[in-house]
Amino acid sequence: MKNKVAEDTYLVGIGVSPGIGIGEVSLVDQRPLVDQSLIDIGEIEGELLRFQQALDLAKRQLQKIKQTVSDQPHLREHLYILDTHLLILDDEMLVSGTEKGILERINAEGALTQVLEQLRALFDNIDDEYLRERRSDVDAVGERLLRILTGVGERTIGNIGRKSLVVAHELSPAETMQMDRSKVLGFITDKGGRTSHTAILARSLNIPAVVGMETITSMVFDRVPVVIDGTTGVVILNPSAKTFKEYLERKQSYEFLERDLENYRNLPPVTTDQVRVSLRGNLEIASDVEQVKKHAAEGIGLYRTEFLYLGRSEPPDEELQYQSYCEIVQQVDGKPVTIRTLDIGGDKFGPELNLADEANPAMGLRAIRFSLQEDRLFRTQLRAILRASTCGKVQIMFPMISGVAEIKACKRILSEIKGELDREGIAYDHDIAIGIMIETPAAVMIAPLLAQEVDFFSIGTNDLIQYFLAVDRGNEHVAYLYEPLHPAILRALKATCDAANNAGINVCMCGEMAGEPLYTQVLVGLGLNALSMNPACVPRVKRVLRQISKRDGELLVDKVLKLSTSKEVSIVIEQEMRNRLPDIFAQTLI
Ligand code: PEP
Numbered sequence: 001m002k003n004k005v006a007e008d009t010y011l012v013g014i015g016v017s018p019g020i021g022i023g024e025v026s027l028v029d030q031r032p033l034v035d036q037s038l039i040d041i042g043e044i045e046g047e048l049l050r051f052q053q054a055l056d057l058a059k060r061q062l063q064k065i066k067q068t069v070s071d072q073p074h075l076r077e078h079l080y081i082l083d084t085h086l087l088i089l090d091d092e093m094l095v096s097g098t099e100k101g102i103l104e105r106i107n108a109e110g111a112l113t114q115v116l117e118q119l120r121a122l123f124d125n126i127d128d129e130y131l132r133e134r135r136s137d138v139d140a141v142g143e144r145l146l147r148i149l150t151g152v153g154e155r156t157i158g159n160i161g162r163k164s165l166v167v168a169h170e171l172s173p174a175e176t177m178q179m180d181r182s183k184v185l186g187f188i189t190d191k192g193g194r195t196s197h198t199a200i201l202a203r204s205l206n207i208p209a210v211v212g213m214e215t216i217t218s219m220v221f222d223r224v225p226v227v228i229d230g231t232t233g234v235v236i237l238n239p240s241a242k243t244f245k246e247y248l249e250r251k252q253s254y255e256f257l258e259r260d261l262e263n264y265r266n267l268p269p270v271t272t273d274q275v276r277v278s279l280r281g282n283l284e285i286a287s288d289v290e291q292v293k294k295h296a297a298e299g300i301g302l303y304r305t306e307f308l309y310l311g312r313s314e315p316p317d318e319e320l321q322y323q324s325y326c327e328i329v330q331q332v333d334g335k336p337v338t339i340r341t342l343d344i345g346g347d348k349f350g351p352e353l354n355l356a357d358e359a360n361p362a363m364g365l366r367a368i369r370f371s372l373q374e375d376r377l378f379r380t381q382l383r384a385i386l387r388a389s390t391c392g393k394v395q396i397m398f399p400m401i402s403g404v405a406e407i408k409a410c411k412r413i414l415s416e417i418k419g420e421l422d423r424e425g426i427a428y429d430h431d432i433a434i435g436i437m438i439e440t441p442a443a444v445m446i447a448p449l450l451a452q453e454v455d456f457f458s459i460g461t462n463d464l465i466q467y468f469l470a471v472d473r474g475n476e477h478v479a480y481l482y483e484p485l486h487p488a489i490l491r492a493l494k495a496t497c498d499a500a501n502n503a504g505i506n507v508c509m510c511g512e513m514a515g516e517p518l519y520t521q522v523l524v525g526l527g528l529n530a531l532s533m534n535p536a537c538v539p540r541v542k543r544v545l546r547q548i549s550k551r552d553g554e555l556l557v558d559k560v561l562k563l564s565t566s567k568e569v570s571i572v573i574e575q576e577m578r579n580r581l582p583d584i585f586a587q588t589l590i
């Protein structure tokens with residue numbers, strides 16, 4: 001029986017939406033218990049009908065939520081999530097698979113549970129974190145159907161009654177959207193990662209959230225006092241008076257800094273010694289453009305086009321791609337949009353592209369290797385990108401380049417397509433900039449050679465760290481070795497920036513490292529001209545950028561390059577930033 005939580009029970013999850021939440025728990029979890037049983041042949045028809053009715057009711061529920069949500073401007077941009085759920089309700093595998101189970105004499109909820117497990121297994125095999133997280137959409141739809149079938153009823157957190165911190169196993173986007181924001185002081189969930197919908201929504205609603213706690217729902221009960229720090233992922237149950245006071249102070253100072261961020265919105269991203277560093281947004285789905293505009297990012301430094309290919313039985317055709325790209329480009333007021341060609345391969349994708357099974361997919365036929373092999377697919381995408389270059393300012397970027405021959409091959413194909421468009425009288429930007437992701441050790445080692453071939457580099461630190469340190473970026477067992485400040489990574493960044501600057505081409509960073517304000521001074525000192533990040537990170541990075549100088553950044557780089565472990569590097573950087581900007585960094589570092 002859970003009736004007591006020890007004072008100051010200190011837990012750590014994944015902080016996905018910054019801010020401090022202090023209050024009491026509202027436990028909203030009540031998952032349906034599924035009873036799998038065999039039915040008689042005579043019951044089959046009734047079960048099929050019951051399943052069909054559940055599908056219909058689920059659709060009506062979602063339509064109703066859509067209607068409510070569309071009246072709320074701050075949530076309108078997330079309506080696509082509900083559309084995704086409606087699409088899942090029509091999914092062939094979900095519907096026919098369950099019906100097949102029922103025909104094999106399993107009751108409706110049992111048959112559905114089996115299909116959901118199969119779908120989950122498919123998602124679990126996906127390497128890419130963002131795509132893998134989309135499994136949560138299937139889970140949310142599955143839970144909605146199971147609630148109907150088992151009679152548990154629709155779960156809603158719209159009426160939690162009092163101001164509290166919502167604790168749940170997982171929150172579906174529909175539930176998150178229905179809630180009364182004025183009552184929610186924060187979210188804590190067992191499941192989820194940085195790119196789960198709860199995380200994305202919490203960020204855009206500006207509510208602190210910690211996810212991936214694994215067992216929080218079994219540790220707390222209603223009204224347990226709790227504090228959370230959505231930046232560090234710290235959750236403290238039953239805080240002592242001392243902890244409570246400390247977090248109250250942190251909350252006040254965090255909120256003061258947040259209000260202060262607004263003041264930076266319209267200020268240029270320049271250092272105190274007048275060096276301009278462009279701060280751009282990373283984009284996965286078209287509706288994220290709203291975030292790019294909201295946070296005043298200077299265009300899009302990385303558009304991950306693979307999300308356009310997701311969930312279709314056929315790859316998107318040229319027209320559809322052109323329309324999507326153009327729509328995005330037109331929305332950013334003439335600022336550059338860097339469209340990255342398909343970065344997919346191995347098990348980084350579902351069944352749509354018929355990819356072969358590979359023993360070592362991260363090093364297999366992915367990204368540019370896949371595009372160069374799938375000539376038709378590649379040419380279609382390049383045609384669409386070139387055509388979209390008349391809609392605003394577009395740059396093309398190729399992922400995972402590991403040799404000069406690859407970029408030469410890309411350029412040859414691109415020039416053939418330009419010739420084709422010329423012959424057909426179709427307009428495009430003849431001076432379109434071409435760039436490559438620097439994310440393999442090979443690319444770093446030959447950066448001076450690659451710099452002769454392209455207009456810009458963009459450093460993909462997510463993969464660069466994985467390949468340089470031989471640490472699978474998605475494997476929690478080796479996560480402790482995944483160190484952005486490893487001396488090898490700092491040297492790799494330095495070599496890349498030097499090669500770009502010597503050749504007079506731009507060098508951007510678009511991996512997660514770019515959005516961490518703690519690293520901003522080092523990155524500027526390394527000579528990066530642009531940083532592209534989750535748009536919500538732009539204001540914080542800009543605030544730091546405007547208070548540091550490139551010269552001090554260079555001195556800091558010289559200092560950390562002499563150190564031999566990432567621990568030493570991180571201590572020096574934290575100290576430097578804390579001394580330089582105590583109001584910002586004293587609070588966030590542990
Ligand atoms: C990277 O590898 O850092 C990157 C930005 O690309 P992705 O995360 O899409 O692989």
Ligand code: MG
Pocket residue numbers: 439460462463
């Ligand atoms: Mg990458």
